[in-house]
Amino acid sequence: MTLHIGLLVFPAVQQLDLTGPFEVFASAAGTSVHLVWKDLMPIRSATGLMLTPDTTFADCPQLDVICVPGGGGVNALLRDEAVLDFIRRQARGARFVTSVCTGSLVLGAAGLLKGRRAATHWNALDFLPSFGATPVAERVVRDGAIITAGGVTSGIDFGLSVVAELLGEDEAKTIQLALEYAPAPPFSSGTPEQASAEIVAAARARMATSRSEREAIVAELASEALS
Amino acid sequence: MTLHIGLLVFPAVQQLDLTGPFEVFASAAGTSVHLVWKDLMPIRSATGLMLTPDTTFADCPQLDVICVPGGGGVNALLRDEAVLDFIRRQARGARFVTSVCTGSLVLGAAGLLKGRRAATHWNALDFLPSFGATPVAERVVRDGAIITAGGVTSGIDFGLSVVAELLGEDEAKTIQLALEYAPAPPFSSGTPEQASAEIVAAARARMATSRSEREAIVAELASEALS
Numbered sequence: 001m002t003l004h005i006g007l008l009v010f011p012a013v014q015q016l017d018l019t020g021p022f023e024v025f026a027s028a029a030g031t032s033v034h035l036v037w038k039d040l041m042p043i044r045s046a047t048g049l050m051l052t053p054d055t056t057f058a059d060c061p062q063l064d065v066i067c068v069p070g071g072g073g074v075n076a077l078l079r080d081e082a083v084l085d086f087i088r089r090q091a092r093g094a095r096f097v098t099s100v101c102t103g104s105l106v107l108g109a110a111g112l113l114k115g116r117r118a119a120t121h122w123n124a125l126d127f128l129p130s131f132g133a134t135p136v137a138e139r140v141v142r143d144g145a146i147i148t149a150g151g152v153t154s155g156i157d158f159g160l161s162v163v164a165e166l167l168g169e170d171e172a173k174t175i176q177l178a179l180e181y182a183p184a185p186p187f188s189s190g191t192p193e194q195a196s197a198e199i200v201a202a203a204r205a206r207m208a209t210s211r212s213e214r215e216a217i218v219a220e221l222a223s224e225a226l227s
Numbered sequence: 228m229t230l231h232i233g234l235l236v237f238p239a240v241q242q243l244d245l246t247g248p249f250e251v252f253a254s255a256a257g258t259s260v261h262l263v264w265k266d267l268m269p270i271r272s273a274t275g276l277m278l279t280p281d282t283t284f285a286d287c288p289q290l291d292v293i294c295v296p297g298g299g300g301v302n303a304l305l306r307d308e309a310v311l312d313f314i315r316r317q318a319r320g321a322r323f324v325t326s327v328c329t330g331s332l333v334l335g336a337a338g339l340l341k342g343r344r345a346a347t348h349w350n351a352l353d354f355l356p357s358f359g360a361t362p363v364a365e366r367v368v369r370d371g372a373i374i375t376a377g378g379v380t381s382g383i384d385f386g387l388s389v390v391a392e393l394l395g396e397d398e399a400k401t402i403q404l405a406l407e408y409a410p411a412p413p414f415s416s417g418t419p420e421q422a423s424a425e426i427v428a429a430a431r432a433r434m435a436t437s438r439s440e441r442e443a444i445v446a447e448l449a450s451e452a453l454s
Contacts, residue, residue, distance in 0.1 A: 016406065019246035019276065023379070026274035033275065042269075042279060047253035048260065049246065050279040052269060101407075122407055139411045151407025152250070156380065161413045170426065173416035177430040179243065180328075180349060180378025182417025183410035184366045186388045189400035190409025199397065203404040 003166060006034040006063040006090070008083070008103070009053050012073030015045035016152050017100040021067060024159030027175045028167055036060050038082060046071045057086040065162060066090045069155070070101030070121060072210045077106045078217050084110040096162060097146050100155035104148040105214075108133055109221065117143045121151035122192055123207055130218050137191075153190075156181060230393060233261040233290040233317070235310070235330070236280050239300030242272035243379050244327040248294060251386030254402045255394055263287050265309060273298045284313040292389060293317045296382070297328030297348060299437045304333045305444050311337040323389060324373050327382035331375040332441075335360055336448065344370045348378035349419050350434055357445050364418075380417075383408060 005025045007018050018035075026033045037043065037053035045051055066087065077083045087110045091097045099107050104120040107113050108131025118133040118141055125135040139154035140147065140161045147165075149158035160181070164172035189195040195203070204211075232252045234245050245262075253260045264270065264280035272278055293314065304310045314337045318324045326334050331347040334340050335358025345360040345368055352362040366381035367374065367388045374392075376385035387408070391399035416422040422430070431438075 014250070015246055016250035019242055022276055023241075023243035023246075023274060026276070035276070047250060049249055049253070049262070050281070052277040052279065054277070139407075139409075140413070151405075153383065153406050153408045153410060157411050157413055164413065169414065170429070173414050173422060173426045174429045174433070176412060176414055176416040177419070177422045177426055178378075178433060179380050180366075180417055181380045181410075181412055182366075182421060183380060183408075183412065184384050185403060185408055185410065186367070186384055186391065187396065187400050187403055189403040190407055192404070194409060195400060195404045199400045199404055202397070202401045206401070206405060 001030070003031045003064045004034065004061050005031055005065040006036045006055065006060060006067065008066070008068045009035040009037050009043055009051050010073045010077060010083070011043055012046045012071055013043070013051070013069050014071030014101060014152055015047060015049045015051060017069030017071060017103065017155050018051070020153065020155035021100060021159035023179065024156060024163060024175055027178060028163050028171055030167070034060065034063070046073065057082065060090070062093045063090050064094060065096045065098060065166070066094050068099040068103035068106045070099070070103040074102045074105055075210065075214050075217055078109040078221065088112070095145065096165070098148065098158070098162065100149040100158060101151050104128065105131070107146070107148070112146065116146050117141055118146065118148040119150045119154070120148065123204065123211065124214070127214065127218050130222050228257070230258045230291045231261065231288050232258055232292040233263045233282065233287060233294065235293070235295045236262040236264050236270055236278050237300045237304060237310070238270055239273045239298055240270070240278070240296050241298030241328060241379055242274060242276045242278060244296030244298060244330065244382050245278070247380065247382035248327060248386035250406065251383060251390060251402055254405060255390050255398055261287065261290070273300065284309065287317070289320045290317050291321060292323045292325060292393070293321050295326040295330035295333045297326070297330040301329045301332055302437065302440050302444055305336045305448065315339070322372065323392070325375065325385070325389065327376040327385060328378050331355065332358070334373070334375070339373065343373050344368055345373065345375040346377045346381070347375065350431065350438065351441070354441065354445050357449050
């Protein structure tokens, strides 16, 4: 039986949030991996790579795994009812409801993280309580049927963890070897704790515009929820 | 001044070989990253993701960095003179001539690895001597202006190393933090040495058809070179 795994694709998605787990999922035996969006027009990702959806919300089969990646484009999704409705509808029948990076904020906006432990990009962890979630600074966090990953590259660790859950550890290990995933970063600068204060400031500065916009949207959503 | 970085895209490319370094390069300050192929039609990657070139061989500016990713589609490139000519032409003016995974076999077929130390996917290291290269089982290998990476995910380590060479270590560290690249693989199975014999056999079996085809092509090329 084919496992249907759907990754949401959207304007200004961070493509590596999506392409990392895609490669892991699509390398697994017996999977069909879909890129899902409102229509099938090519989409520009945050850093310019063009991605082409293959399935619309309307035509998407019930997914075994739905995965929402992150990126600057998440901001627009937080108030997009067509997107949030699609995720809620799929979540009812999916085995795992998942995200990479700031994709967890979209799960939160869909109301799916209430009372849940969840991961996200290190620069977005403080948004999770606004959606009723408990932030966890880990690369892969499972809380029942909800599996969320940390920032960008954690999507590869996440993909292997999800494949192990679905198809067993041997399948995940075989894919890890095929993808030669024995990482050796040339520097030790992958978390705010590892990086120097200057590097943390530089990274925050690059994300500042998107983050300000996100702060305003999350504050609005919180105020609407109270009214 | 803009740094032009071009990644070759081709039918049955292993998309993560390309999308990993793309995200690193495109996140760097002052870069323009191109996906280059013969024409601009969408291309199906090895595991199904569609990629769309944005620059043709004919229109491509002189690149500062040319990068050839790998994948099953490499086999067809080893005898494709239009591809090999393009790479040779770009290599003459580029600052770095690079590859990820089995992309190094294409650099070899273009005659660019003679007398050089080079990396490739663990299941292809034994092909490198046919191109006059010395195989090195490391994730990133620099020999002068030639920088080659190991299998698939090593493209992220490679991307950060190349950015450090081009723009300095602080730029690479800032990108590493933005991409939260502090990898934590859930299993220890990323190299043939780390994986169990059963997992190595399973991974080899999945690659056997493509590898047999590659063996035949490399043997033909070697025999032609002798005649």
